[in-house]
Amino acid sequence: MARGVSRARTARRIAAGAAYGGGGLGLVGAAAVGLVLAEVQFAKRTVGTGLGDPPRADGLYGSEFAGPAAAGAEPGQAPLRLGMMGDSTAAGLGVRRARQTPAALLASGLAAVAERPVELRNVAVSGAMSDDLDRQAGLLLDGELPPPDVCVIMIGANDVTRRMPPTQSVRHLTSAVRRLRLAGSEVVVGTCPDLGTIEPVYQPLRWLARRVSRQLAAAQTIGVVALGARTVSMGDLLGPEFAANPREMFGPDSYHPSAEGYATAAMAVLPTLCATLSLWPESDRLEVARNEDMLPVAKAASAAAGQAGTEVTQARGPWALLKHRRRRRVPAEDLAAPPTPHPSGTALPPRADSPSAS
16 A cells, blocks of 8 residues: 555656656656666667567558448548557567557457547657657648547657656656647557566566656656546556566567567557547446546556556546456457558658667
8 A cells, every 4th residue: 555655646746747847856766767777778788679660550440341431421430540659569569560560459459349440540669758759749630631539659668768757758748648639639548568577677676667667657647637538557568468478478579569469458458449439338437346446646547557457537626537448359350451551642751760769
């Protein structure tokens, strides 16, 4: 209990500093943070990357649901527009096929649930930190295409490893979320993953990495739910599966998820993605049997940071809903379908000017 209270208090301080222009609020002692980051960077150098660029997955998913609506005969059934933003996790670094990326999995799953085509635009880049989110949002909002109906953001790991002050990290994230919300987009944020799951990082530094990651994740939640967005805790990328099967869930670099790992994470985000568009059969009614609750936002954010796959959404006033939505896998045939070319007939700007992979 004391640990949860401490995390909630720290997350409130970080979020408040982000909102009111505060400076370098520390997460843990500077020396401890330096040890954690040095160990993580050493782990990354030890395992190496050598993964190349992630495959591009932009295009139309669920084209079998299009019919005459694709030509505009029924505007209500025009393709849903899904945007994807963030870092290498959102980009799908480490897999070989576009359909294995989390964005493609979410687009396929959303199309299957909505029984409606989904137009995907993924502007996430490997190596991105939260200060790149404004640029990414501009790619989705500033062109001739309409804004996304919903946007998924996965961000935070590089902010920790590159020592971006947490208040600055949250400030960049909330600014991007606010911009998307003002444009009419729903937003789902996958919060900072648990860096304590990286295999070459050993105790006690693994515990410290987990603490840093969870405190940032909780602060991200506090910042974005106030803007009407929902968050899903990435935590240890859905812990039990990854702890039990690290060889299957991590990719060849032992740092990024494998295709199975991305699928596990995507299927945890999918229920929230569908719920934000009122497509999921479960309402926001709390299920006590599933340990769901209505809590002050900071306490909900802290609890979610410690349990991957947990959703937080604003309820009323200072209260938020803590949800554990049931994960439902999309049939394999839906996930295996490749996208059709991007409906606009134009390619997104190249990633060459983006941060280097990490």
